[in-house]
Amino acid sequence: MNKRQILGIAVIAAVIIVPVAIKFTNSKPKIEVELAKVSKKEIQPSILASGNFVFRQQVQLSSEVIGKVSEVLVKEGDKIQQGQVLLRLDPTLIRAEVTQQRAIVRSAQVNIERAQLNVDRQQINADRSRRLAEAKFIDASKYEDAVHQLNVAKVDLHAARESMQQASASLDQALKRLDKTEVKAPISGTVTAVQIKIGETAVASATGMAGSSLMTIADIGSIMAEVNVDEADVAKVAVGQRAKVFPAAFDDQPVAGVVEEVSMAPRANLPGASQGKTYVVKLRLSETTLGIRTGMTCRVEIVTGGGSLRPVLPIQAILTGDSMKLENKGAKESKEALKGAGVVFTVKDGVARKKEVKVGIADDNNQEILSGVVDGDMVVTGPARVLRALRDGDQIQEKKTDTGATKPTGSAASATGSASTAASSSASTTVSAEGKKS
Known part of the structure; x- marks a missing residue:
């Protein structure tokens, strides 16, 4: 092969290679996306x-009496049984009150005995006055005075008994308050929180007041x-x-x-x-x-209902609300008007195509598609940032797999194959030409 033939082959190779190289150099890079196919799956309304x-069972303990905490017998995490003593309040003041009320009860008992003796004496006087009046030894008025004194004595006895009941009730209340200085577990469970310390003052239940909450018990199982x-x-x-x-x-x-x-x-x-x-x-x-x-x-x-086979897409593939930009919708359209509608990007010949879809029920992963795409269509599912920025007509290709290979979409595969073949042929021609030249 003479020099003229070699030069001709080189010119032809340049004519083939240079435009292809320029095309690939100047073309916009394809956007890598994740794809999913519209398929039928069982989806349940939810x-x-x-x-x-x-x-399920939790009790917030509060004090029923006011007192300073003298002992805290449990700590957070302790397992306890119903009726177990959890903490004690200083009982000094309430014990003094109990002592005082017992003295009042004893005094009331003495008053009852005194009133009873007076009633008995007045009863004897009234009986004697009645007999004397009947025998005409005294005036009837004397008998009436004796009866009056008997009635007064009976009233005094009744008042003494009422005072006794009142004193007994006050003693019972004081004893109950004394018993409440020991806070006991109303249920079996675990102490989940202790909100008061030794030396702090517990106050009777009052929401929000310091000292009103003592501890929390719950059945942690x-x-x-x-x-x-x-x-x-x-x-x-x-x-x-x-x-x-x-x-x-x-x-x-x-x-x-x-x-x-x-x-x-x-x-x-x-x-x-x-x-x-x-x-x-x-x-x-x-x-x-x-x-x-x-x-x-x-x-x-x-x-909330039974499942059935429905055409579905992953939820993330559907743009709704503020994320969707419908070609034929105004910017002022409200979200309510878009309810039940969405936008997806299908793939055809390596190009993203925006389509409006109607959506139905959804579960935690998939959304039912009522119209807009059909079973088998390939749809872009992510990445989320890429999907939000995607535009109709963008060149795309499926994101690289774990092996590092990129899956071309549509005609991109044939274009890539053609370019590779052309490059290989050109390279072979050049090598042959160089070999011949040498």
């Missing part, structure tokens, strides 16, 4: 709610979920329905639950809260080894 974990269900959904909830409970601390480890109680009255709104009504729903949890503690937050998915 509602979502949030709340926290509470003990009976934790349940307590969630707030919106008024629009509470009619769908019934006792016995199954649920999945997702503790915030173990969000990837749901716990099975069953609805045990649905409140009849709405929960009172806090000052400044929205006007929407919520209802408390309590759920019994299945056995779990998770370290769930009271006060932890949780979210709950309550299954």
Whole structure:
């Protein structure tokens, strides 16, 4: 092959390679996305709610008498039995009151005895005056005076007995207050909190006052979920329905639950809260080894009906509300108008295409698709930031797999293959030409 032929081959190779190189150099890089196929799955109608974990049985102990704490016999975490003494208040003042009331009772008893003796004496005088009056030895008025004195004595006796009852009642109250200086456990369980210390003053129950709360006891083996269900959904909830409970601390480890109680009255709104009504729903949890503690937050998915096969997509694939930008909608359209609608990006020939879809029921992972896409369509599911920024017509390719290979979408695969073939052919031609030249 002469030099002219070699030069001709080189020119032809340059004509093929340079445009291809320029095209690939100047083309916009493809956006890597995650894809999912519209498929039919069993989806059950459910509602979502949030709340926290509470003990089924929990008692907040308060003092019934005022006194300084002299002994605290338990600490947080101690297991206790019903009737066990938990703390003692200083009984000095109340014991003095008991002593005083006992003295008053004894005095009242003496007064009764004195009044009884007076009644007996006046009765004798009245009887004697009656006999003398009948025998005409004294005037009838003397007899009447004796009867009057007897009646006065009886009234005094009755008053003494009433005073005795009052003194006895006061003594009983003092004894009860003395007994209440020992605070005992009303239930068996575990001490979950001790809010008072030795030397502090316990006061009779009064919400919010320092010293009104002594300690908390609970049956820690009976934790349940307590969630707030919106008024629009509470009619769908019934006792016995199954649920999945997702503790915030173990969000990837749901716990099975069953609805045990649905409140009849709405929960009172806090000052400044929205006007929407919520209802408390309590759920019994299945056995779990998770370290769930009271006060932890949780979210709950309550299954409200039977399941059936429906075309679905992962929830994250559907843009709704503020995230969706419909081509034929104005910027001022309200969220209410968009309810039940959404936007997805399908993939065709490596190009993202925006489509409006109508959505139905959802569970915790999937959303039913009523219209807009069909079974088998490929739809962009993420990453979330990429999906929110994606535009109709963007060039995309499926995100790299764990092996590092990129899955081209649509015609991108054939284009990539053609480019590789062209590059290989050109390289072979160049090598041959160089070999011939040498």
